[in-house]
Amino acid sequence: MIAIVDYGAGNLTSVRLALERIAARVAVTSEPAAILAAERVIFPGVGAIGAAMARLKAAGLDGALRETVARGTPFLGICLGAQIVFEHSEEDGGVAGLGLLPGTVPAFPRGLPGAKIPQIGWNQVTFRLPHPLFEGIASGAEFYFVHGYYPAPADPAHVLAETDYAGRTFASVAGQDNLAVTQFHPERSGRVGLKLLENFARWDGKGGAAC
């Protein structure tokens, strides 16, 4: 069973439908116990990081997420869920994240011609390290992004894939061991997105960047 973490900040219908489409058994839950009991966990972040961290703490979910990653449970963070695993984000005047990966989450520079902020749309994802999540997907495939901030892992070994936008090359997929995060939305990224979710639904949490 895959637990989709619901921390009350928004709508998770797209993620649930995509997983149901690939015939994964899913449960949308806000219960720390259910998250800890799940075989796999997806954290689809919604909204701004300050409010998200506050809600996670209020619901006791920050501890459950750290614990589930520490236990080796395959864990996928999406969008804000990709940013929140780092130590610090520039959003909302500076917010401490879960600290599961060393690194920060800076804002895209504003005002560059041709690069509206936030990035809303499709963009290329170039694989930098082999990873079970990428099986059957060509490096350079395009995924759907919606974001004004981007993951900047401190350790290059945690950069699984990269994407160019607004004069920056950023980690569109990052991870370590059983933890993987995508800045894009696999649940709305066509066939390649479903393939990535299918790979996650089969992933045992091994064979990541640290191996």
Next chain:
Amino acid sequence: MSDHKRVRIMPCLDMRAGRVVKGIHFVDIRDAGDPVACARAYVEAGADELALLDITATVESRGTLLDVVQRVAEATTIPFSVGGGIGDRASAEAVFEAGANRVSIASAAFRKPELVGELVQAFGSDKVIVAIDADRNPAMPSGYEVYVDGGRTATGTDALEWARRVDEAGVGTILPTSKAGDGARTGYDLPLIRALASNLSADIVASGGAGELPHFLDAVQAGATVLLAASVFHFNVIAIPELKDYLRKHGVPVSPADDR
């Protein structure tokens, strides 16, 4: 590789009472009025995003629309927006719960400008599209006047002025439709696109009037980053892969049409 923003192709499904008004004619769909079949056909043809627009948007059609939204969400894998009859936070929330990725508001936004900021606060700037129907009026500073009620009612408000307020409220995408061009296939209203794109930070959707391939390129050069069309796609005047090839050949970054 260019790191400039890719231009997105957004077919629009105009619906009345849960049925597509103009069925798709480019594929063998048994029921050309079925929004789910049409949405899937567009996804397979390589659309980057879809727009569902309920052009009747009566209170009675709400349940029908939500049912369509849910079935489209189940059957597709790309983002789609839903517009028509969304007048408050609760109706927007219902559409999101049904599986829509973005909402589009028009008359309700104009009549209740505070709704725009409320939706941006509640759901995020990327989740809200404000549609603006405009028509030429030399008495307006920008030369364009806002219309509401599906283009029937003039408001006396300058279109650029209204768009600026929407932009300042944090809306990520503004969709101006020129009354003159809509459905005429004589080209998008380029001065309107240019006025908004050069003054605002939101993404500008070109809408209304696309009839030939160069019209799409004109809109990109005027500053649009999303290209919406209905009838040229419905009637297979232009196929999406053909449009993407054309734009790519003219140096416009677009996503491949074959990964959907």
